[in-house]
Amino acid sequence: MNKKIILATALILGFCSTGHAYSLRSGFYIGMSAGAAYSHSKMNEKVKDNDTIFVSSLALGVRIRDIRLAAEATMNTKAEYEKYTYESNSVSAQLYFDIPVAAVIRPYVNFGGGIAESTIKAEPDVSKKQKKPFWDVGGGFSVAITRATNVDLGYRYSRFSKENFNDTNGVKVNVENDNHSVYLGVRHVF
Numbered sequence: 001m002n003k004k005i006i007l008a009t010a011l012i013l014g015f016c017s018t019g020h021a022y023s024l025r026s027g028f029y030i031g032m033s034a035g036a037a038y039s040h041s042k043m044n045e046k047v048k049d050n051d052t053i054f055v056s057s058l059a060l061g062v063r064i065r066d067i068r069l070a071a072e073a074t075m076n077t078k079a080e081y082e083k084y085t086y087e088s089n090s091v092s093a094q095l096y097f098d099i100p101v102a103a104v105i106r107p108y109v110n111f112g113g114g115i116a117e118s119t120i121k122a123e124p125d126v127s128k129k130q131k132k133p134f135w136d137v138g139g140g141f142s143v144a145i146t147r148a149t150n151v152d153l154g155y156r157y158s159r160f161s162k163e164n165f166n167d168t169n170g171v172k173v174n175v176e177n178d179n180h181s182v183y184l185g186v187r188h189v190f
Helices: 002-015
Strands: 027-043 047-064 067-076 085-098 105-122 126-144 149-160 163-166 172-189
Antiparallel strands (some): 027 047, 085 105, 126 149, 163 172
């Protein structure tokens, strides 16, 4: 029994130890991710509503040692709230810091911001498109499959700027939205 525990411990430590496969390559990369987001909305600072949406993104970036800089395009499905629907797609610049641990699994944090184009629709005839800034912050874990390919499991909080529209009675409605996303992605450095 003790030999099995020692062998299992040695294998785990060997798997997570320093090695050429975990000294990740620097260079240009492409990445894709998909996941689910808990979309939260607040209307006129009172009414709160939530929906779960699908989120996907495509990233082009550069990795230099433990820092990554990427341009990302993110698509969100429509969130359906009680009084309106909200959909946003965005382009952003993202800065990632891979925490330098000599292991197959490496934690990371990210910060970013950009422009989100949102569409708000309410019954019967209200439809408004707006482009507004947003910011996000997140983190996760990256698993090295090879020196050039990683799989990411992450979380991201996105905060969108306040938006407004006039309802059918001409009354101004202020809307605040944010997303809590969990995603799975893959990156490959060229």
